[in-house]
Amino acid sequence: MAVTIRDVADATNVSPSTVSRVISDNPRISQKTKEKVRLAMKELGYHPNFIARSLVNQSTSVIGVVFPSSGDTAFQNPFFTEVLRAISEGAHDEKFGIQLTTGKTEEEILNDVVQMVQGKRVDGLILLYSRQDDPIIDYLLEQNIPFVLVGQPTSKPDHITYVDNDNCLAAKEGTEGLIHLNHKKIAFIGGVNGLMVTNKRLAGYKQALKEANIPIQEDYIIFDDFLIEGGKHAVEKLLALKELPTAVLVTDDLMAMGVMQSLNEEGLRIPEDVAILSFNNTIFSVLSNPPLSSVDIHIFDLGLEAISQLVKRIKNPEEPVSHSIIPYEIVIRSSC
């Protein structure tokens, strides 16, 4: 059995409450007692039991991180690992632990979240995605537990603290860039339809075309998974059309890798035959051949801001809802 506060108390002839006060460095305890107790703690190898503390404090100093329902594929995408890295770093600085959801289907994940929240395992959560009609958001709102969304909510924005880029503007600016390069036939390859980030970037793409008086062609708009395979499927669909686009806006580097591979297999040159502008500026954009032009959305900052907002809300439940917009920048390499 582990050594408890009681053992320390007995060893030093003080009461458990005194030991507890020494742990929290309560100023009303004499220096002498503190030293005596601390010595005993060291000698006995005492270490506070967080579970017991959590039970009385009703807080665990652990935050939950919720992955999208394609969670098993998410680990492949540097976007998620990079936000996770930032969250991990921020959590460490704030002395919070992090726990991950492990479910793969939407239902399992909701279940994970309920376990975390009702089981009182976490003090707050960060959601790494935003999609339409997500019951998790409603649940969290209803439970009134602090949470931060990475991405823009589809509804009730006034009640939800989120951290995001201006994805609409980023996509618009990116598309305009392609237009300035004299492209008129520009395709859009986005992640799963229903994801807010996809919606927003699509909106920006359409705006840019509209303002340039380029008609929007629905079969140039394709949705698929944030994976290499997703990019490949998208190209297949484009190849089936009678007229290939001369440029594509791809909303994820990993997808862009798939797009490039498939184009290569068809003997199409990048950027001569098809120009590509991608998103996320991950390690893949540097490694690919040719190196990808990509919108750097500052993933790490997104994560850091999310954890910082969350901790703020955990510490002060009255903290008003806030919306942080992280700047982006377009990094031009050789793919457009």
Place this chain on the structure above:
Amino acid sequence: MAVTIRDVADATNVSPSTVSRVISDNPRISQKTKEKVRLAMKELGYHPNFIARSLVNQSTSVIGVVFPSSGDTAFQNPFFTEVLRAISEGAHDEKFGIQLTTGKTEEEILNDVVQMVQGKRVDGLILLYSRQDDPIIDYLLEQNIPFVLVGQPTSKPDHITYVDNDNCLAAKEGTEGLIHLNHKKIAFIGGVNGLMVTNKRLAGYKQALKEANIPIQEDYIIFDDFLIEGGKHAVEKLLALKELPTAVLVTDDLMAMGVMQSLNEEGLRIPEDVAILSFNNTIFSVLSNPPLSSVDIHIFDLGLEAISQLVKRIKNPEEPVSHSIIPYEIVIRSSC
């Protein structure tokens, strides 16, 4: 305040212990009572408090995952995200939660582990690396808490359950492959020196050379980080030599990417000028140009086996130490 077992008891005119028994589906409770209580639980929105349960059970159903001290870089390397994915999947099936270390230095990580263990936050741990003189191993052994090592321990193997590949054999076989391709000048580019995986693969490399009567050339043996930069640094060192190797064994795909980049910049062709055999067979080996030949160490299986062993040991403390060796296979593409 959340609804407790007491509230449910009051609402149904039974005692708290009865409610507790209903929760655990104790067979000695009458069907009628069970239904009555379950109905009340539903109506009141009762959900068990895991923290309270953990306190009395002395177990949390959470396992800790320990990242290497270069934790911030680990997230970049698909090896770690892939084991994590497997662990996540296994943990989910076993109804365990997972918590990650967040520290970046060795000291911080040891600290994280102590918090998890002494704070009774986790029932067991998985270490994602094995290096020489790791105080964490000693600590865990001393605390007598279940843990599983992914990799081979540097000492006390009889007391440590681990999951690994036969890295020595894999490297030997890989090197032999290069030798069969008529290479005599073969370099070894490994991860940080001191990591067990590096040692083992180096040993296999040396064995193969020895058996082929090829003298071992110390300046062909280079250690660096499991990162693109690591691979680049290694190439710099090789370029400084008077005689370039005609083949290299690189113990990680990400490093191999750096190696290839640097070789390309020097105008050296792969595999004509320098052949490459890499390790891990991650997404990078497929994406690179030319596609990398790589030793597939079955990362996912490594993770699954680790979590399965850990859970076994958590459920049965008497479970004897076990050593699992996961098979590997060499996947030949175009880099050698």
Place this chain on the structure above:
DNA sequence: CTGAAAGCGCTAACAC
């Protein structure tokens, strides 16, 4: 400055 006592929410003997 320190101690006694209550209680966080739950489970597990031990009764009956």
Place this chain on the structure above:
DNA sequence: GTGTTAGCGCTTTCAG
């Protein structure tokens, strides 16, 4: 079958 009681390890009034 079900209730009573004690206790997991800690914090926090309330006394003194």
